[in-house]
Structures are given as structure tokens and as C-alpha cells.
Amino acid sequence: MRPTVLMIMSASVDGRITTGPGRNVDEWSVRWPDRGAPQLLRTWLDRWGVDGVMSGSESVLIWSAHPAAAGAADHQGEPWPWPYIVFDGRGRITWGQTAGLIVVTRANVANAYREQLGRQGIDTVWAGTGEHIDVGGALDQLYRRGFRRLALNGGGRLNGVFLRTGWVDELLVAWEPVLVGGETTPTIYDAADLASPTSMIALERLGAGPGPGGSVWGHYHVLDHQH
Numbered sequence: 001m002r003p004t005v006l007m008i009m010s011a012s013v014d015g016r017i018t019t020g021p022g023r024n025v026d027e028w029s030v031r032w033p034d035r036g037a038p039q040l041l042r043t044w045l046d047r048w049g050v051d052g053v054m055s056g057s058e059s060v061l062i063w064s065a066h067p068a069a070a071g072a073a074d075h076q077g078e079p080w081p082w083p084y085i086v087f088d089g090r091g092r093i094t095w096g097q098t099a100g101l102i103v104v105t106r107a108n109v110a111n112a113y114r115e116q117l118g119r120q121g122i123d124t125v126w127a128g129t130g131e132h133i134d135v136g137g138a139l140d141q142l143y144r145r146g147f148r149r150l151a152l153n154g155g156g157r158l159n160g161v162f163l164r165t166g167w168v169d170e171l172l173v174a175w176e177p178v179l180v181g182g183e184t185t186p187t188i189y190d191a192a193d194l195a196s197p198t199s200m201i202a203l204e205r206l207g208a209g210p211g212p213g214g215s216v217w218g219h220y221h222v223l224d225h226q227h
């Protein structure tokens with residue numbers, strides 16, 4: 001069993017989710033101070049009634065290096081009111097803010113990281129003993145802990161793992177009125193190139209419309225995963 005997963009992302013019109021590799025998406029505010037997407041995402045998380053928000057380790061490392069946001073915060077530095085679930089399989093993050101935090105990591109992560117989690121009393125989901133977190137196993141454990149509706153808020157590679165495996169049920173994208181470009185800039189969905197066009201994931205549009213700050217939103221049901 002696994003929770004329903006609602007992927008929710010802000011993006012440029014060309015699908016980028018930040019200004020460049022290793023860069024914080026908040027930098028969009030330099031060019032577009034009146035960003036509407038963070039507000040829109042927050043509204044949708046409330047509307048969906050999610051009971052947790054998931055993120056990848058790279059996103060959190062980048063956010064926490066940014067003065068405006070650290071750990072469990074949205075793009076404007078507001079604390080999330082929901083449990084914040086971070087996939088840190090390699091044990092790379094030094095945790096400061098731990099309120100509401102759940103770390104998902106591998107059972108074979110380095111001892112120093114295991115000790116950090118224990119020392120700080122951080123709620124931990126142990127999933128997998130291989131090279132990567134066993135994401136399916138982690139979702140099963142989260143379900144057994146009572147999580148039923150989880151938001152997935154990137155980055156592109158964690159989204160890619162979820163999408164390729166068929167673990168995303170709905171998708172909300174808030175497009176900001178900007179074009180970013182780039183060759184290795186993270187996108188909504190970063191994964192290996194498709195082996196076949198049949199591996200495209202079909203979506204059914206549930207709704208779409210204008211959002212604040214010139215943004216546009218699209219809400220989709222994820223239909224199939226033919227791979």
C-alpha cells in the first residue's frame with residue numbers, strides 16, 4: 001500500500017524549476033519580483049488536504065544554503081504546516097531545523113549520519129540497503145504510519161524516480177511567466193532519455209487557469225505508465 005501522491009511544482013514556461021544547476025528557484029524573484037507560483041502552490045496544498053510534503057536531498061541542500069529559507073520552509077521562507085519528508089539516502093544533510101521533519105534514508109547509510117539522526121531525535125524512515133533508498137518501501141512505511149495524501153515537491157530527479165515508477169497520481173504545475181533555458185538546468189521531470197515513445201506518461205487535464213502574478217496553472221490526473 002502507498003499514499004496517494006500529488007506532485008506539485010512551479011516551473012518556467014520551458015519547464016525549468018530553477019535558474020541553473022545548483023541554483024535556488026527563489027532567484028526567479030530577481031527577474032520577476034511579483035512571483036505568483038509559491039502562493040498558488042500553497043493554496044493547492046491546502047485544497048488537497050495533504051498530510052505531508054516530500055522533497056529530495058539536493059533541493060534541501062540548495063534551499064538551506066539560501067538565506068531566505070532553511071529546511072522545512074516553502075519558497076518564501078514560511079514554515080510548512082505539514083510534516084516535511086526529506087529523502088536523503090546518502091546522508092548528506094547536516095540538520096538544523098528539525099521541527100516536523102521526517103528523514104527517509106537507507107539502512108546502510110554512514111554511521112556518522114545515523115548518529116546525527118539519533119543525537120537530534122530526528123524521526124527516520126529506514127528504507128533499503130542498496131545504492132539508493134527503496135522509495136516503494138519508504139512509501140509503504142509512510143502509509144503504515146497513517147500518511148494517505150502526500151505532496152511531492154521535487155526536485156526534478158526525485159520527481160523522475162516517482163514518475164517512472166508510477167507513484168504519482170496527480171500533478172499540479174504553476175508556470176511562471178519566464179523562460180530560463182539551459183542544458184543541464186533541473187526540470188519538472190529529470191530521468192534517463194526515453195527508450196520508446198510508448199513510455200511517455202499520458203495525462204488527463206482536470207483543470208487549468210490563470211494564477212496570481214501572471215502565472216498559469218494546470219492540474220492533471222496521471223493516466224498510465226506503459227513501461
Ligand SMILES: NC(=O)c1ccc[n+]([C@@H]2O[C@H](COP(=O)([O-])OP(=O)(O)OC[C@H]3O[C@@H](n4cnc5c(N)ncnc54)[C@H](OP(=O)(O)O)[C@@H]3O)[C@@H](O)[C@H]2O)c1
Pocket residue numbers: 008009010011016017018020021022023024025026055056057058059060062063087088089090091132133134135153154155156157158159161186190
Ligand atoms: N520550482 C519548484 O517547485 C522546485 C521545487 C523543488 C526543488 N526545486 C529545485 O530543484 C533543484 C534540485 O533538483 P534535483 O533534481 O537536482 O535534486 P533532487 O530531486 O532534490 O535530489 C535528488 C533526489 O533524488 C534521489 N534519487 C536519485 N536517484 C534515485 C534513485 N534511483 N532511487 C531513489 N532515489 C533517487 C536522491 O537521493 P539521495 O539523497 O540518495 O541522493 C535525492 O533525494 C534545485 O535547484 C531546487 O531549487 C524547484
